[in-house]
Amino acid sequence: MGKTLAVNAGSSTLKFKLFEVPSEEVITSGVIERIGLKDSIVTIKYGDGKKFENTQDVKDHEAAIHLMLDKLLELKILKSYDEITGIGHRIVAGGEFFTDSVLVDDDALKKIEDLAEYAPLHNPAEAMGIRAFKKILPDVPNVAVFDTSFHTTMPKVNYMYAIPYEYYEKYGARKYGAHGTSHRYVASRAAKMLGKPLEDLKLITMHIGAGASITAIKNGKSFDTSMGFTPLAGIMMATRSGDIDASLVTFLMEKLNIKDPNDMINILNKKSGLVGVSEYSADMRDLEKVQDHNDKAHLARDMYINRIVRYVGQYVAEMNGVDAIVFSAGVGENDIPIRQEVADKLSYFGIAVDPEKNNIRGVERDLSTADAKVKTLLIPTDEELMIVRDVERLAKK
Numbered sequence: 001m002g003k004t005l006a007v008n009a010g011s012s013t014l015k016f017k018l019f020e021v022p023s024e025e026v027i028t029s030g031v032i033e034r035i036g037l038k039d040s041i042v043t044i045k046y047g048d049g050k051k052f053e054n055t056q057d058v059k060d061h062e063a064a065i066h067l068m069l070d071k072l073l074e075l076k077i078l079k080s081y082d083e084i085t086g087i088g089h090r091i092v093a094g095g096e097f098f099t100d101s102v103l104v105d106d107d108a109l110k111k112i113e114d115l116a117e118y119a120p121l122h123n124p125a126e127a128m129g130i131r132a133f134k135k136i137l138p139d140v141p142n143v144a145v146f147d148t149s150f151h152t153t154m155p156k157v158n159y160m161y162a163i164p165y166e167y168y169e170k171y172g173a174r175k176y177g178a179h180g181t182s183h184r185y186v187a188s189r190a191a192k193m194l195g196k197p198l199e200d201l202k203l204i205t206m207h208i209g210a211g212a213s214i215t216a217i218k219n220g221k222s223f224d225t226s227m228g229f230t231p232l233a234g235i236m237m238a239t240r241s242g243d244i245d246a247s248l249v250t251f252l253m254e255k256l257n258i259k260d261p262n263d264m265i266n267i268l269n270k271k272s273g274l275v276g277v278s279e280y281s282a283d284m285r286d287l288e289k290v291q292d293h294n295d296k297a298h299l300a301r302d303m304y305i306n307r308i309v310r311y312v313g314q315y316v317a318e319m320n321g322v323d324a325i326v327f328s329a330g331v332g333e334n335d336i337p338i339r340q341e342v343a344d345k346l347s348y349f350g351i352a353v354d355p356e357k358n359n360i361r362g363v364e365r366d367l368s369t370a371d372a373k374v375k376t377l378l379i380p381t382d383e384e385l386m387i388v389r390d391v392e393r394l395a396k397k
């Protein structure tokens, strides 16, 4: 018996769950949303139905980690940190180096920090989280669970870029993808909901939150995914551009008189996507509220939908078919009109969502109409459960 904490640092959020192990009972679950924006939202569920909620500014992930640690004691969820017997950390980039989760020693931590170029918005904050725990609990095992691991099954034809081959060999310039822990989880749930072995299915899983990616899963394995060398590629996101013509980078650097390429990448990572186009907000909730009288907010939502539809179409073609599509993560679990519009635009494939079934947030449900040829599923993701299982598997070795 023990308590394992799963820490999941996203680009705009810090999520955490404290589990009783091995029962996997959730003792506490918390989320700090809108990190770095005005009015961050802190929600912690604990005890028998108790809930702590507060709106306060949380300026970065370091502040979020400290807030989480303080609240665990303040709310008397823990008497002391010593009750924690294992910690699992979500790490976005593992490159070709980490094909599975690992127990974090000094070498692994250094490697995670060295991989920062592969996920600049994520790995530094996530490594900082590991360091924070190593400091307060030096003898408790930390396990790193990588977003990229699930995608290591992608065939070469799908992960290679059409650039000189030696850049792949020398520098690891290839597609790695992200959100693998989430895609893996929702795919296994989808197989259960469909009552079929995962190995027999073609699925398209849409993890659409602040960061967003779409994965083609064939025979239970990641076959292709929309994120690239870093999580900047693929569909449009909260603050990230998604796919653009690479020539725009140098063209805009010249126009904007930008000398440091990192400053340009920073614009594409942090000032683009929904917030860049709408000039209003990175949060879909804000855009939904104003879209009727704000043309740019409306355009941003329409572009977001268009990019999802494009990728689903691409993956239906690449897998030569699809059995089900899955909506998950912040937008996928909560934005009812976006789910409906995406499905309506994909009707050619036999995708059809029943508006009544779709009128729901955050629960597992088959949203399809009775005559839909391809199922549409709503599956809330649970990266933390996958993380805690890997802690159990590796810390006991």
Ligand SMILES: Nc1ncnc2c1ncn2[C@@H]1O[C@H](COP(=O)(O)OP(=O)(O)O)[C@@H](O)[C@H]1O
Residues within 6 Å of the ligand: 010, 011, 012, 013, 208, 209, 210, 211, 212, 238, 282, 283, 284, 285, 288, 329, 330, 331, 334, 335
């Ligand atoms: N009720 C809602 N309606 C529409 N969008 C929502 C809603 N709740 C959350 N979201 C969207 O989900 C995003 C957060 O997604 P999430 O997957 O939790 O984040 P992260 O990518 O940081 O892990 C928010 O930025 C917001 O756009």
Ligand SMILES: CC(=O)OP(=O)(O)O
Residues within 6 Å of the ligand: 009, 010, 011, 012, 092, 122, 147, 178, 179, 209, 210, 211, 212, 231
């Ligand atoms: C990889 C990534 O974009 O993660 P998140 O959605 O949590 O920001």
Ligand SMILES: [Mg+2]
Residues within 6 Å of the ligand: 010, 011, 209, 211
């Ligand atoms: Mg996330």
